Amino acid sequence: MSALKLHYQLHAIWRTEPGWRGHLRSVNHSDMGKRFIVAAFVFFAIGGVLAMLIRAQLATPRSAFVGPEVYNQLFTMHGSIMMFLFAIPMFEGLTMYLLPKMLGSRDLALPRLSALGWWCYLFGGTIIIVAMLAGVAPDAGWFLYPPLSGKTYTPGINSDVWLLGITFVEISAMCAAIEITVTILKLRAAGMSLDKMPIFAWYMLATAGMMVFGFPPLILGSILLEVERAFGWPFYTPELGGSPLLWQHLFWLFGHPEVYIIFLPAAGAVSTILPVMARTRLLAHGAIVAAIMALAFLSFGLWVHHMFTTGIPHMALGFFSAASALVAVPTAVQVFAWIGTLWQGRPDLKLPMLYLIGFFIVFVIGGLTGVMLAMVPFDAQAHDTAFVTAHLHYVLVGGFVFPMLAAAYYWLPHITGRERVLQVGEAAFWLIFIGFNMTFFLMHLTGLLGMPRRIDTYPEEMGWTWLNLLSSVGAFLQAFGFALVVIDVLLQIRLGRMHRRNPWRATTLEWAMPIPSPTYNFASLPVVASRDPLADDPDLGVALARGDGLLANGRSGWRETIAVDMTSGTPEHVAILPGNSWWPILTAAMLGGFFLAMLAGLYVVAPVFVVAVVGLGWCWAWSNGIRIDVGPVPIGNGLSLPTSFEAVRTTGWWGSVFALCASATLFTALIFGYVFLWTIAPNWPPPALIAPSLAGPLLGVAGAAAAVVGSRSGRRTLGLAGQLAIVAAMVWLLAAAPSPSSHAYGATSAMLAAYAIFHAALAAIMYAFLIARARAGFHSQARDGETRIVRLWSDHAAGAGIAVIALLALPGWLA
Numbered sequence: 001m002s003a004l005k006l007h008y009q010l011h012a013i014w015r016t017e018p019g020w021r022g023h024l025r026s027v028n029h030s031d032m033g034k035r036f037i038v039a040a041f042v043f044f045a046i047g048g049v050l051a052m053l054i055r056a057q058l059a060t061p062r063s064a065f066v067g068p069e070v071y072n073q074l075f076t077m078h079g080s081i082m083m084f085l086f087a088i089p090m091f092e093g094l095t096m097y098l099l100p101k102m103l104g105s106r107d108l109a110l111p112r113l114s115a116l117g118w119w120c121y122l123f124g125g126t127i128i129i130v131a132m133l134a135g136v137a138p139d140a141g142w143f144l145y146p147p148l149s150g151k152t153y154t155p156g157i158n159s160d161v162w163l164l165g166i167t168f169v170e171i172s173a174m175c176a177a178i179e180i181t182v183t184i185l186k187l188r189a190a191g192m193s194l195d196k197m198p199i200f201a202w203y204m205l206a207t208a209g210m211m212v213f214g215f216p217p218l219i220l221g222s223i224l225l226e227v228e229r230a231f232g233w234p235f236y237t238p239e240l241g242g243s244p245l246l247w248q249h250l251f252w253l254f255g256h257p258e259v260y261i262i263f264l265p266a267a268g269a270v271s272t273i274l275p276v277m278a279r280t281r282l283l284a285h286g287a288i289v290a291a292i293m294a295l296a297f298l299s300f301g302l303w304v305h306h307m308f309t310t311g312i313p314h315m316a317l318g319f320f321s322a323a324s325a326l327v328a329v330p331t332a333v334q335v336f337a338w339i340g341t342l343w344q345g346r347p348d349l350k351l352p353m354l355y356l357i358g359f360f361i362v363f364v365i366g367g368l369t370g371v372m373l374a375m376v377p378f379d380a381q382a383h384d385t386a387f388v389t390a391h392l393h394y395v396l397v398g399g400f401v402f403p404m405l406a407a408a409y410y411w412l413p414h415i416t417g418r419e420r421v422l423q424v425g426e427a428a429f430w431l432i433f434i435g436f437n438m439t440f441f442l443m444h445l446t447g448l449l450g451m452p453r454r455i456d457t458y459p460e461e462m463g464w465t466w467l468n469l470l471s472s473v474g475a476f477l478q479a480f481g482f483a484l485v486v487i488d489v490l491l492q493i494r495l496g497r498m499h500r501r502n503p504w505r506a507t508t509l510e511w512a513m514p515i516p517s518p519t520y521n522f523a524s525l526p527v528v529a530s531r532d533p534l535a536d537d538p539d540l541g542v543a544l545a546r547g548d549g550l551l552a553n554g555r556s557g558w559r560e561t562i563a564v565d566m567t568s569g570t571p572e573h574v575a576i577l578p579g580n581s582w583w584p585i586l587t588a589a590m591l592g593g594f595f596l597a598m599l600a601g602l603y604v605v606a607p608v609f610v611v612a613v614v615g616l617g618w619c620w621a622w623s624n625g626i627r628i629d630v631g632p633v634p635i636g637n638g639l640s641l642p643t644s645f646e647a648v649r650t651t652g653w654w655g656s657v658f659a660l661c662a663s664a665t666l667f668t669a670l671i672f673g674y675v676f677l678w679t680i681a682p683n684w685p686p687p688a689l690i691a692p693s694l695a696g697p698l699l700g701v702a703g704a705a706a707a708v709v710g711s712r713s714g715r716r717t718l719g720l721a722g723q724l725a726i727v728a729a730m731v732w733l734l735a736a737a738p739s740p741s742s743h744a745y746g747a748t749s750a751m752l753a754a755y756a757i758f759h760a761a762l763a764a765i766m767y768a769f770l771i772a773r774a775r776a777g778f779h780s781q782a783r784d785g786e787t788r789i790v791r792l793w794s795d796h797a798a799g800a801g802i803a804v805i806a807l808l809a810l811p812g813w814l815a
Contacts, residue, residue, distance in 0.1 A: 003546050006523050009554035014106065014520040017580060025580040027111035028519060032118050033097025034415065040090035043125060045482075047081035050074050052479055055439070059472035061460040071456035072139035076162075077132050079142030083258070084166050085125045087400055091265035092117075092176040094407060095204050097415070099180065101510035101517060102198045104189025104526045104533075106561040107577050109182040109651040112584050112620070117175030119588030124168030127595065131161040138162035141454065143251055144225070146236040146244045151229050157599060163226040164595045170219055171591065174662055177211035180204055182654045185566040186575070189509065190527045190550060193569040198508050198531060199282060202289050203268025206296040207261055212658055213300070214257035216666035221250030224673070224751070230603065233740045233747035235673070241744030243681040245310060246673050252303035253669065260299040262396060264292065266403035267334060270356060273410045274338055276506045277353040278345025281532070284337040291330035291337075298327045308379045317376050324374030331367060335360070351425045355406035358433045362398030366391060369444070387447025390440045397436060405432075405485065412489065413503050417516040418496030424488040431481030438474025442467045501541060507532035512541035524549030524636070525562055528569075550636045562635070563644065563651065573647035574633060583620040587613060618769060625786070627777040646782040656789050660796050667755055667800060674748045674807065686745035688738045692812040696736070700729030700805045704798035707763065711791040716774075719794055720767035726760040726801040733808050749808055756804040759797040766790040 016026040026032075054074050057065045066074065096114060100107055108114055131137050138158050140149040149159040184205045188197065224235040225247065234240035236247055275282045282288070304312060304320040338360070347353060369391040373379050382388060409425060446467045451458065458464055502511040512534055513521060524547045530536055543549070551560050551574070559577040564570060594609035625645065632640040644650045678684055703725025710719025730753040737753075738746035770790055773779055779786065 003523065006547050006552060006554075007518065007545075010520040010523060011518065013554050013557055013559055013579075014518075016519065022580070024585050025582055027115040027578065027580055027584065029096050029100050029108045029111060029114060030517060030519070032108075032111075032114045033093045033095070035118055036089050036093025036096060036121070038093075039122060039125070040086050040093060043081050043085035043129075044090070046129065047078050047086055048479060048482065050078040050081070052475060054078060055472040055475040057456060058458075058468050060469065061458050061462075061465050063457055066456070068456045069139070072454075073132065073135075073137040073158075075454055076138045076141055077128075080128070080138060080162060080166065082396075083142060084169050085121075085128070087262045087396070088173055089121055090404060091207070091262070091400075092173070092180075094269075094404075094411075095180055095265065096176070098411065098510055099183055099201065099204060100187065100561075101513065101521050102200060102508055103184070103187060104192065104509050104522065104528065105183070105187040106521050106525070107187075107559065108179050109187050109575070109577075110179050110655050112578050112581055113175045113179050113655070115581070115584035116588055117172035117179070119585050120175070120591060121169055121172035123588055123592040124165050124172065124595070127168065127592070127599070128161060128165040131157075131165070136161060143255065144247075145251075146225060146228075146247050149225065150236065151232075160226065160229060160599055163222045163229075164599050167219060167222045167226075168591065168595045170215055170222075173211055173215055174219075174659075177208045177215070178655050178658045178662075180208035181212065181658050182651050184208070186563045186572075186651050186654060187561055188564050188569055189525060189533075190562055190564060190571045191569050192528050192564070194567055196528060196531050196569065199271045199285065199288065200268040200508075202292055203264050203271065206292045207264045207268075210257050210261050210264075210296050210299065212662045213665050214254050214261060216662050217250045217669040218254035220666050220669045220673070221247055221254075224250075226598070227747075227751075230598070230601075231741065233750070234744050235677075235747055237744070238682050240742070241677060241681055241683045241686060242747075243677060243744075245307075245680070246676055248307055248310065249303070249676065250669060250673065252306045253300075255306065256303045257299040259395065260295055263399040264295065266359075266400045266407075267292075269403045269407040269410075270338060270359065271334070272508065273352050273406055274341055274356055275345065276410075276504050277350060277356065278342050278347045280341060280345030282337070283340040283344060284333075285531070287333055288337050291333040294330040295327065298323060298330070302327060305374060305379070308376050309383050321374055321376050325371055328367060328371050335364065351420075351429065352406040352410040354426065354429045355402050355409070358429065359398060359402035359406065362394055362402060362433075362436065365441075366394030366396075366398045370395060382447060384453055385447035386443045386451045386453055389453050390443035390447060393436075393440045393443075397440075405429075408485075408489070410504065411510075412492060413499045414510060414515050414517065416493050416496065417499055417514075418492050419499050419503075420488065421491050421495045421497075422488070424484050424491065428481045428484035428488060431477050431484065433481075435474045435477030435479075435481055438477065439471045440474075442471045442474070446471070502534065507535040509533055512544060514541075514545070522549065523547055524552035526550075527637075550639075552636055555633065558643075562641075563647070571635065571639065571641055573642045573644055573650075574635060575644045575651055578624060581620075581623070583616060583623070587616045587620065590616060614765065618765075621769060622773075625773070625778045625783070629780055629782045631782075645785070647785065649788070650785050653785065653789050653792070656792050660792060663759070663796070667803075670748075670751060670755060671803075671807065674752065677744050677748060681744065683743075684745070686738065686743045688743075689745070689812045689815055690733060690738075690749065690808055691736045692809070692815075693736065696729050696732035697805045697809045699732065700726050700801050703729060703760075704801045707794050707798040710767075711794040714787070716767050716770050719790075720764050720771070723760045723764035723767065723794065723797060726797065727757050727764070729801070729805065730757045730760070733805070737808070752804045752807055756797070756801045759793070759800050763790070763794045763797040766793055 016022040016028055016031055057063050057071060136157055138161055140154055140159055144162055184201050227233050228235050234242040236242045236244050271282055301323045305324040446464050451464050501515060523545050526544055526549050533540055559579055561575050562571050563573050563575040565572050590609050590612040594606050597606040630643055632642050634640050703722045706722030707719050710722055734753050737749045740747045740750040
C-alpha cells in the first residue's frame with residue numbers, strides 16, 4: 001500500500017468530523033489536549049485580571065478601590081482559578097496532546113473518558129465564572145476553611161459554588177489521572193520497556209498516580225461540607241461532635257501533594273527540553289526516576305506542615321517538620337542533574353532555554369524559602385503573612401509557569417507546524433521575569449515586616465507602602481509580558497513559515513511524524529530499542545510514514561493501536577479504541593444538571609439527573625463490543641495478536657483498577673474522618689449508638705458472600721441478589737441509627753452506609769447489564785472481558801459492605 005493511500009485510509013478512520021458536530025463528538029487526544037490548553041490559558045487570563053485588581057487595591061494604604069466583600073471574592077477566585085482551572089488542566093492538556101505521540105501510540109487508552117473529562121471541566125469552570133459575574137463567587141479563601149465557609153458565616157450560595165463547581169471539575173481531573181496512568185502502562189511502542197520510556201512519561205506516571213490517591217480526600221471533604229450546608233449534618237460543628245480540623249486534614253491531604261502534582265509535569269518538561277537545548281543527553285536518568293518516585297511518596301507525608309499552628313502534639317510537629325525538610329533531597333537531585341546536563345552539553349540560548357534559566361532561579365529561591373517554612377519556629381512567626389504568599393508563588397510560578405512557557409515555545413511548532421516570525425517572545429520573557437521578581441521577592445519583605453495575607457487594606461504607618469507599590473508595578477509588568485506572549489503565538493500561527501520536521505533535532509518519538517501531526521499520529525507504529533529512537537535512526541519518521549512499522553493498515557475501520565506488557569513492552573494485544581461519540585457530552589450535561597440542581601437547592605430534582613447518568617452510562621457501555629469472535633489478527637513483521645475484544649486484561653480493566661483505587665482512597669479517608677472525630681472531636685461519645693442486632697449484619701454478610709461466589713462462579717443472578725442484600729442490610733442498619741443531623745456520629749454513620757449502598761447498587765446494575773449483554777450475544781468464552789471488570793467492582797462492593805457493617809455494628813455491641 002502506498003504511503004498516500006495509507007494516509008487517506010487512516011485519516012478516514014481517525015478524523016474529527018467537520019463543523020459543530022465534530023466539536024461536540026470528537027474524542028481524539030490531540031483535539032482534547034488543545035482544548036484543555038486553550039481553555040486553561042483563558043482561565044489563567046481571568047485569574048491574572050483578578051490578580052491585577054488585588055494588586056491595584058494593595059498598591060496604596062487605605063485604598064477604596066474595592067470593598068472588603070468584593071476583595072474577599074477576588075482573592076478566593078484568583079487562588080481557586082489558578083489551582084483548579086489553570087494549573088492542573090494545563091498540564092493535563094499538554095499531556096493528552098503529547099503522551100501518545102511520545103509513547104508511539106495512536107491515541108490515549110480511554111478516549112471517551114478524556115472527552116467526558118473535558119466537558120466536565122468546561123461546564124464546571126463555566127459555573128464558577130458565571131457565579132463570579134453574578135456577584136456570588138466564593139469568598140472564604142481558596143481552601144474554604146470551616147466554620148467561615150459554613151452556613152452561619154456564609155449563608156448565601158458562595159461556598160456552595162466552590163464546593164459543587166470544584167467537585168464537578170475534579171471529575172475531570174480523576175478522568176485524566178486514570179487515562180494517563182493506563183496509557184503509560186499499556187499503550188506504548190513495541191519494545192518500549194519501562195526503562196526505555198521517555199523521562200516525561202515517568203514524571204506523568206508519578207503525577208497521575210498522585211492524583212488517583214490525592215484527590216479523593218478533597219472530594220470527600222467537599223461532599224461532607226456541602227452535605228452539612230445543605231442538610232445540617234454536623235461533620236465540622238464542634239457543638240454536635242464535629243471538628244473544623246477534619247476539613248483541614250482532608251483538604252491538606254490533597255493540598256500538599258497538589259504542589260508536587262503541579263510541579264512534577266513541569267519538571268518533566270524541563271527534563272525533556274533541557275538536554276535538547278544543551279545538545280546532549282539527560283544526566284543521571286536513573287537517579288532522576290528514583291527522585292521522582294521519592295517525591296511522589298514523600299509528598300503524602302507533609303500535609304500537617306500546613307497545620308503547625310493548630311495545636312497538634314510536639315511529636316507530630318517534629319515528624320512533619322523533618323519530612324518537610326527531607327523532601328528537598330529528591331528535588332535537589334533533579335536540580336543537580338539538570339545543572340550537570342548543562343555542564344556536559346553545549347547549551348543553545350534559544351527562547352525555551354531562557355525560560356528554563358528563569359525557572360532555575362525562581363524555583364531554587366522558592367525551594368529555599370520552603371525549607372525555612374518547614375522549620376516550626378520560623379513557620380510560627382511567618383504563618384499567614386505575605387511571606388507565605390511569596391513562597392507559594394515562587395514555587396508554583398517558578399516551578400510551573402516558567403517551564404510551561406518553555407514547553408509552549410518548544411512544542412508550539414509541533415502543534416502549528418510554523419516558525420516564529422519576530423523576537424517578541426524574548427521581550428516577553430524579560431518583562432515576566434523582572435515583573436515576577438519585583439512583585440513577589442518584595443512580598444517576602446512585607447511578610448517579614450508583619451503584613452498578613454488576605455487583608456484588603458492597611459494603615460500607612462505600618463511602613464509597607466513603598467514595598468506594596470513596587471509589588472503592584474511588578475505585577476503589571478508581568479501582565480504586559482504575558483500579553484506579548486499571546487501576541488507572539490498569534491503571529492506565529494497567522495504569519496509563520498512552515499517548519500521542517502523535528503526543528504530541534506530532538507530524539508523522542510513525538511518528532512517522528514509530520515508537523516502538525518496527522519489525526520492518527522503514526523501511519524505505522526514503531527518498534528523501539530532505546531530511550532532515544534530518533535538518535536538510533538534519524539529517518540525513523542519517514543520509514544513509519546512509508547508503512548514499515550506495525551499496524552500499517554486500516555483494517556475494518558477500527559481505531560487500532562498496540563497494547564503491551566506493562567514492564568517489558570512486549571506486544572500483548574491490539575487495542576480497538578472507541579470512535580467519536582455523543583455519550584461524553586451528554587453524560588457531562590446530566591452531571592452538570594445534577595450539580596446545578598444541588599446549587600439551586602432543588603434536592604428533589606437532583607436524583608432525576610443521577611438516573612439519567614445511569615441510563616447514559618448503560619447506553620455508553622452498550623455501544624462497545626462485538627457479537628462474533630475474530631481471533632488473532634496480523635500486525636506486521638510476521639506477528640499476530642488477539643484484539644481487545646478477546647484479551648484478558650484490557651485497558652478498560654486497568655481503568656477500573658485505578659478507579660477503584662481512587663474509590664478505596666476516598667473510603668479510607670472517610671474511615672479516617674470517623675475515627676478522627678471519635679478520638680479528637682469534643683462531645684464524644686455520642687448520646688446514642690446504633691442498637692445492637694444480628695439480623696442486619698447477618699443479611700449484609702450473607703449478601704457479600706453471595707456476591708463473591710456469584711462473581712467467581714459466573715452465576716450473575718446470584719451476584720445481583722448478593723449486592724441487593726447488601727443494600728437492604730445498610731438500610732436496616734440506618735433505620736436503627738440516630739438521626740444524621742443530631743450528632744456527627746449519626747452523620748458519619750450515614751455517610752459510611754451511603755458509600756456501601758452506592759457501590760452495591762452500582763455493582764447490581766453492572767450485573768443486570770452483564771445478563772442483558774449475554775442474552776444479546778456480546779459474550780462468549782473468548783469475549784469475557786466485561787465479566788472480569790464487573791468482578792472487580794463486585795468484590796470491592798462486597799468488601800466495603802463488610803467493612804461498613806463492622807464499623808456500624810461494633811460500637812453498639814461493645815457498649
